[in-house]
Amino acid sequence: MLTALALLACAETERPAPPRPPDVVVVSVETFRADRALLGQPGSPMPKLSAFAEGAQRFEAAWSPAPWTLPSMVSLLTGLNAAEHGVTRGELSLNPKVETLAESLQGAGYETMFFGVNSLFTASRGLDQGFSTYRAWPSLNGNDLQREMERAVDARDPSRPLLLWLHYFEPHCPYEAAQPFRGRETPTWGEDEAPTLDQAQFDQLGRCFQLSDPGEQPVLQVGRYLREYDAELRGIDLLLGDLFVSLERRGLQDAVVVVVGDHGESFWEHGDFGHGRTLFEEVLHVPLLVRWPGQGDAGVVTSPVSTSVVPQLLRAAAGLGERPTYDGPVLAGTDDEGRSLRAGRLGDQKLILDTQTGAVLAFDLGADPHERAPLATPDPTLLQAVRAEAATQPTAAPLALPLAPPVEAQLRALGYKP
Ligand SMILES: [Zn+2]
Numbered sequence: 008m009l010t011a012l013a014l015l016a017c018a019e020t021e022r023p024a025p026p027r028p029p030d031v032v033v034v035s036v037e038t039f040r041a042d043r044a045l046l047g048q049p050g051s052p053m054p055k056l057s058a059f060a061e062g063a064q065r066f067e068a069a070w071s072p073a074p075w076t077l078p079s080m081v082s083l084l085t086g087l088n089a090a091e092h093g094v095t096r097g098e099l100s101l102n103p104k105v106e107t108l109a110e111s112l113q114g115a116g117y118e119t120m121f122f123g124v125n126s127l128f129t130a131s132r133g134l135d136q137g138f139s140t141y142r143a144w145p146s147l148n149g150n151d152l153q154r155e156m157e158r159a160v161d162a163r164d165p166s167r168p169l170l171l172w173l174h175y176f177e178p179h180c181p182y183e184a185a186q187p188f189r190g191r192e193t194p195t196w197g198e199d200e201a202p203t204l205d206q207a208q209f210d211q212l213g214r215c216f217q218l219s220d221p222g223e224q225p226v227l228q229v230g231r232y233l234r235e236y237d238a239e240l241r242g243i244d245l246l247l248g249d250l251f252v253s254l255e256r257r258g259l260q261d262a263v264v265v266v267v268g269d270h271g272e273s274f275w276e277h278g279d280f281g282h283g284r285t286l287f288e289e290v291l292h293v294p295l296l297v298r299w300p301g302q303g304d305a306g307v308v309t310s311p312v313s314t315s316v317v318p319q320l321l322r323a324a325a326g327l328g329e330r331p332t333y334d335g336p337v338l339a340g341t342d343d344e345g346r347s348l349r350a351g352r353l354g355d356q357k358l359i360l361d362t363q364t365g366a367v368l369a370f371d372l373g374a375d376p377h378e379r380a381p382l383a384t385p386d387p388t389l390l391q392a393v394r395a396e397a398a399t400q401p402t403a404a405p406l407a408l409p410l411a412p413p414v415e416a417q418l419r420a421l422g423y424k425p
Contacts, residue, residue, distance in 0.1 A: 028115065028325040029300055030169045030262035032254060033317065035083060036243060037076070037125065037179040038282065039268025041069070041292045043237060052240045055248030056266065060296050063264075064305035069295035070352060071270040072315045072339050075283035076421075077127050079269045079314070080174070084108055084134060086318035088338055090349075093401030094132065095342045097417070101133025102403035108318035109137025112170045115325055118163055122156045123174030124149075126417040130408060138172075145417075149175050149246035153253060160257050168325075169259070173250070177243040178272075180215040180281065180422050184238035201229035202275055215422030216280050229275045236272065261300040263324045267314050268293030276377065281422045284343045286350035286359045287378050291339055299324075311337040311352045336392040351393040356386040362397045 045051040046060045072082040077097060078089040084107045085092055094101050101107075109119045120140040128134055128143035135141035140159055144152075156173060163169060204227045209217065218226035218235065226232070247266070254262065271290040273279045282290045295314055299305050310333040323330040340349040347362040355373035360366070369385035370378045 028117070028168050030259050031112065031117075031171070031265075031321050031324060032259060032262045033083075033170075033172045033265045033267070033321070034247065034250065035080065035123075035172070035174045035267050035269050036247075036294075037174070037176050037269055038272045039178055039240075039243075039293055040236075040271035040289060041268070041294050042288070043233070044240060044268075044294050046294055046296070052237045053244040053247075055244045055251070056294075056296075059247070059251060059264075059266070059298065062303055062305075063266075063296040063298040064302075064308065066295035066297075066308045066312050068309060068311040068352075069267070069293055070291045070311060070313050070337050070339055071268065071293050072313050074270045074286060074290035074339070074341050076125055076269050077132065078341075080128075080134060081132075082313070082315040083267065083269070083317050084136075086315050088313070088315055088396070088399075089340050090338070090396050090399040091401055092403075093405040095340070095405075097127070098408045099405040100131065100408050101136065102401070102405055103133060103136060104403040105133075105136075107133075107136045108321055109170060109172075111137070111318075111322050111327055112168075112325055113137045113139065115327060116167055117170045117325070118167045119170045120156070120159055120163075121172040121174075122152055122159070123172070124152055124176035125174065125179075126420065128174070132408065133406075146176065149177050149243065150249075153246070153250055157253060157257070160259075165258070169262075170321075171259070171262075174269075175243060175246065177246065178236065178239040180213075182216075182218065182232070182235035182239055184235065184242045201233060203227050204229065204275070208275075212280050213419070213422035215420065232280075233274050236274070263300060263321065264296075264298040265317055265321070266294060266296045267317060268295075283341060284346075286339055286341060286348050288357075288372070288376070291350065308333055310334065311354070313337045313339070336389055338393065338396045340396065347397075349393050349397045351389050351396065353386060353389045353392070356389050358385045358389055358393060360390075360393045360397060 044053050047057045051057050071079045073079045073089040078095045081092050081094040081101055085105050089095050113119050119138045121138040123143050124147045126145035129145055209225045270282050272282055273289050276289050277287045279285050312333050316331050319331045322328045336351045336353040338351050350359045355371050357372050358367055358369040367385050369382040
């Protein structure tokens with residue numbers, strides 16, 4: 008018996024230590040529209056991120072689960088759809104019973120750090136759950152954000168794996184890209200086709216969006232807004248290029264790296280500017296890239312995928328579960344000023360349901376990628392899935408924040424309210 012125990016003990020000591028789970032870096036970018044980023048395509052305003060994409064897994068039909076920051080970020084942090092976590096209005100906060108990605112990884116021994124720019128992150132809305140370092144600024148440029156991150160990462164305990172999350176604000180309105188990036192056209196759709204606003208439409212734009220010429224004349228050509236937005240993408244591309252170099256210098260060259268947009272941006276394609284109020288492709292279709300260490304070109308996923316899949320992907324990378332599959336409908340939603348919209352996508356089929364009126368807009372994105380010709384009959388399977396989503400209640404109801412007036416002011420400053 009003693010011999011057997013001794014042998015067992017010996018076997019125990021000789022067993023190799025479990026492999027250290029990989030470092031994980033998530034880079035979420037504000038207001039990041041896939042069809043303007045054009046990653047890997049000729050004429051992309053983002054050569055550095057395009058080069059990164061060549062060595063990454065590319066999700067070509069990634070959807071944000073909501074068209075604005077708060078619900079979309081809660082989904083990215085929890086893996087739940089907006090309907091499941093319920094944090095769909097500015098005064099709501101994530102229920103602490105929901106386990107976030109940061110909590111899962113912290114439980115697995117990770118050091119967890121978040122550095123993000125958006126006034127919505129500064130009040131506690133549960134976004135900080137599971138981060139041992141959580142720092143948020145209402146405004147900070149991307150260079151300074153990187154310096155703050157570097158100071159903290161350089162002081163970390165390198166024996167522990169790291170979850171590092173950065174959220175850049177840059178492409179968000181106001182469109183104020185640095186001068187070298189401005190005035191250059193991205194040769195894609197839009198510039199010439201884009202409409203011209205009238206003065207009343209200009210006046211309805213949130214202050215955040217309004218552009219004026221040097222003589223204080225309002226800019227009415229929507230093409231000019233697109234050009235300024237593309238200039239913002241050129242600027243964030245340089246920031247991301249610097250960030251990738253900085254991560255390598257900090258020993259994070261073998262990290263799993265996710266780059267994702269939190270939602271897109273409308274430029275009057277369907278009668279609206281900004282984001283938050285509609286569910287058309289310009290606000291839902293975002294870049295999603297995952298660089299897996301040692302894999303090089305990890306291929307293309309063409310199936311529609313919600314960015315809420317990110318926590319499951321990263322838990323799997325850390326050895327905490329299975330990788331997701333990409334079948335079944337992808338869902339999104341928004342609640343705005345008493346209006347409630349839900350959308351779904353299955354293959355090329357898409358539909359948007361107004362839950363109050365029951366009105367449905369259906370599209371075939373293969374034949375009609377800009378959603379200009381609604382179909383007479385929606386796909387019945389998809390309609391059923393979207394109706395089920397509309398009836399979904401959060402499993403752990405969100406909490407109300409006692410901060411109504413400042414929240415209202417924050418939302419206005421971000422352009423969500425006129
Ligand atoms: Zn956002």
